[in-house]
Amino acid sequence: MGKPPLFFSNLCIRKSPNPVQNTNPQNRFRNRSFCNDKIDGQCEEFGKNLQNTDVVFAQEISNVIQTRPRWEQTLLSDIPGVNFVDPNVYNEVLKQQKNVLLSVRFYYWVGSQNGFSPDPVSCNMIFSRLVEAKAAIAAKSFLEETKFEPEPGCLESYIGCLFENGLVEEALDVFERLKMAGHSVSLKTWNSAMLQSVKAKRVEIVWKLYSDMLEREVVGDVDTIGYLVQAFCIENKVAEGHKLLQQVLEVGHVPSNSAFNKLISAFCKSGDYAKVSALLHTMIAKNCSPDIHTYQEVIHGLCKRRMRHEALRIFNTLKDRGYFPDQVMYTTMIHGLCKMKWLGDARKLWFEMINKGIFPNEHTYNVLINGLWRTGNTEEAEKLYKNMCERGYGEFIVSYNTMINGLCLNGKLDEAHVLFDQMAEKGIVPDTITYNSLIQGFSKRGKISEGRYFLDQLLKQGLQPSTASYTVLIEKLCEAGNVGEAKAFWKDMVDRGVEPAVSAHDAMILGLCEQGNVAEGMEWLGTMLKSRLKPQKQTFERLVQCLSKADKLSDALFVLDYMLKMGFEVSEYIFLSLVKKLCQDNSSHFEMCFGRILERSRGS
């Protein structure tokens, strides 16, 4: 492996003309004003027959329902002489009343009066309000209850509202409904549906929407293509996404930053830095500056691929060139530094961000606390945890797991147990990571029965165990000479579809050797080699020793030969013990075999 390419030439990190993020006007904003225009238009329409007294009554009613919590019981007597079921009056009330909840309550209250039948105008008004307030579920049940036919424009806004609330199937139904009504949905709505699907990573919906668009002969724009590029990235079809982007660029269009960012993120992950660099250059050339999110992807991608030095270099260059890293970027960088165990630099960044007025959030706290635990800075970790709790970030599953794992790593088992109990009191449900930390922490320190207990609890909670749930326990049982129980756990693990760790194989072989059961040890070695798993040097050596001790010289030499072929360097004492054995036995045949093996290993 050569050095990582220095792809960030000066050109790529341009001094940001406006380091503050670009604010992209969201579609929903436009929808909202569109929705209001509609309502006001409707109101104007029946304003024609409106009399002054109606407006005055409406004001009185509005006043009462806004100020009296239980107005439903008194409204009739409070304002005598009003015909509440007169559409002019109640529509005027709905118009005046900006509070969605009160509007709905008033609507239902009027509905409970005799002689009332909802008219489409008021239904549409209530429905629009609910959509505007993003109350998707309320809007949906209102629609089902009243069974009125909303304005197509309102239904379009409703689609966005449903998408934002994750009610994808319902949103697609509304698309169908508009299609049946012969209404052609605006590109804005198609695009916002696609955007929501991309955000929810529902790629299949993106493709469905796009094929519907084609079917209805709706021509997409550069935003549409941007969403398709992102969809390709989510599906890991980065090359196709990249090709599509290049096609749009050739025609002279430039998609939004997020399409570029997704591609950059994907190429960072696959380590294709030449493409990352090219994309950054393209962005700059097309006057679509890389923003803080773009560089955030780059730094995150580099940290993920353990190119943290490079990430730090870019992070510092960005600061030099006038960018202002935000909370997320600082957190990502501190995380990278903690992984490198560069706690000094991590601390420096921590204080730097605070000095700049950017305060650590629960992510930042967790990253640093975890780094402190992993480097044995126990006192500082505990202090920072206390500080985090004071800020109200202490009661998340992740913060508990960070602490429990950190305490376990540092042998503070009792404290870990206390926190585990505290979780139950706070109603935070432990997950596999919580249990794994405890199983490993206790088992590693020889507390096998506690380890066994936590594994048992994990399974009793119906959680799916992972490789790590069993590994240390099996290793420790083998070390303690309890190979039988280790085998039972092994079987349980395999039955549950969990892949045993390579090191667990090694542990089993060593355990069997210690028990004097070399023959079975050899069987396990055979299984390992057949599965192309690489045993540890120690495993081979222990087998050679035990085999020679059991006078199985032929097997011992076979194992020795195998390990040399796998490129291991054999410890001197192993050779010495073999030579001693051969001298004792005075066997010229094995001596010859041994000599040949040695010759070959020297030759290679």
Add this chain to the structure above:
DNA sequence: GTAGGGTTAG
């Protein structure tokens, strides 16, 4: 857009 495990190679 960021966090906890394990992963890896050393």
